[in-house]
Amino acid sequence: MVWNIALGITSDEASAEDAASEVFVKLFKKYNKFSGKSSLKTWIYRVAVNTVLNYVKKEKRRKTLNLKENLTYSSSTEKYENKDTVERILSELDEKNKTFIVLREMQGLSYKEISDILGMKIGTVKTNIYRAREKMKNIYIDKGYDGRE
Amino acid sequence: MMEENKNKCRFDTINSHIDGELSKAETKAYESHLKDCSECRKKADTLGELKLRFKKYNFSNPPEKIFRRAFSEYSRIKTFRRIALSAAAVFILFYFGFVREFERLHLEEQKMEYLHSEILEVEIYNGIEEDSSVIDLFLAGKF
Numbered sequence: 001m002v003w004n005i006a007l008g009i010t011s012d013e014a015s016a017e018d019a020a021s022e023v024f025v026k027l028f029k030k031y032n033k034f035s036g037k038s039s040l041k042t043w044i045y046r047v048a049v050n051t052v053l054n055y056v057k058k059e060k061r062r063k064t065l066n067l068k069e070n071l072t073y074s075s076s077t078e079k080y081e082n083k084d085t086v087e088r089i090l091s092e093l094d095e096k097n098k099t100f101i102v103l104r105e106m107q108g109l110s111y112k113e114i115s116d117i118l119g120m121k122i123g124t125v126k127t128n129i130y131r132a133r134e135k136m137k138n139i140y141i142d143k144g145y146d147g148r149e
Numbered sequence: 150m151m152e153e154n155k156n157k158c159r160f161d162t163i164n165s166h167i168d169g170e171l172s173k174a175e176t177k178a179y180e181s182h183l184k185d186c187s188e189c190r191k192k193a194d195t196l197g198e199l200k201l202r203f204k205k206y207n208f209s210n211p212p213e214k215i216f217r218r219a220f221s222e223y224s225r226i227k228t229f230r231r232i233a234l235s236a237a238a239v240f241i242l243f244y245f246g247f248v249r250e251f252e253r254l255h256l257e258e259q260k261m262e263y264l265h266s267e268i269l270e271v272e273i274y275n276g277i278e279e280d281s282s283v284i285d286l287f288l289a290g291k292f
Contacts, residue, residue, distance in 0.1 A: 024219030
């Protein structure tokens with residue numbers, strides 16, 4: 001769960017490793033403070049998402065995280081494997097959209113669960129997910145990842 | 150009819166359809182709309198395809214060293230916290246055991262000095278009283 005969030009949002013294994021270990025340290029440290037107001041799953045997701053997003057922000061400030069440059073694109077006419085396509089689309093989304101896509105489409109969480117994790121109203125979560133999907137669709141078509149050039 | 154179609158072309162309707170949140174009747178109506186509206190059909194197809202792709206995506210396994218790394222980092226923080234707490238305890242003990250004692254002794258000394266000066270004043274007063282009247286004392290500025 002933690003690894004998937006870290007890898008999905010950072011789109012880079014080395015960064016995901018750093019971010020995920022930061023998440024675990026926070027979970028160890030904060031476990032005594034877990035009040036049980038939300039479910040353990042929601043709490044872990046909340047800590048993971050916040051820590052990974054902070055990690056990305058911190059790394060961007062230090063300019064060591066340049067994910068798009070790390071990826072080597074092959075010709076757009078090539079038919080991408082599913083894993084490749086998903087990773088390419090994710091790497092082109094910003095962190096906010098990535099977070100919504102990872103939680104909803106990859107982790108399969110409900111709108112209610114996402115609203116609890118992010119502390120947002122369900123309506124706001126839905127709007128953000130719809131927008132993220134729209135962006136994802138545009139990248140998919142514009143970059144020719146759908147193979148319908 | 151136009152208004153009804155407009156509602157069906159809304160992007161939240163497409164998304165609700167993709168998420169399977171429409172009722173049976175709504176789904177049936179929406180599917181018949183998709184047959185007539187090529188734009189919505191294209192959008193729904195692409196979004197559905199993407200949803201499936203993301204659902205099928207398999208994350209690579211997390212490297213085992215993450216847990217070891219996180220645990221050793223946590224232990225390091227805990228050790229540091231323990232050292233900081235011990236240092237704070239030593240400081241508190243030192244403060245209350247030594248500094249406060251020093252302050253108490255200093256206060257005692259001040260008290261003694263004050264008492265001593267009071268006694269001296271009384272002695273001077275008594276000494277003078279033997280030889281002078283109260284008016285003389287007043288004039289001498291002893292009151």
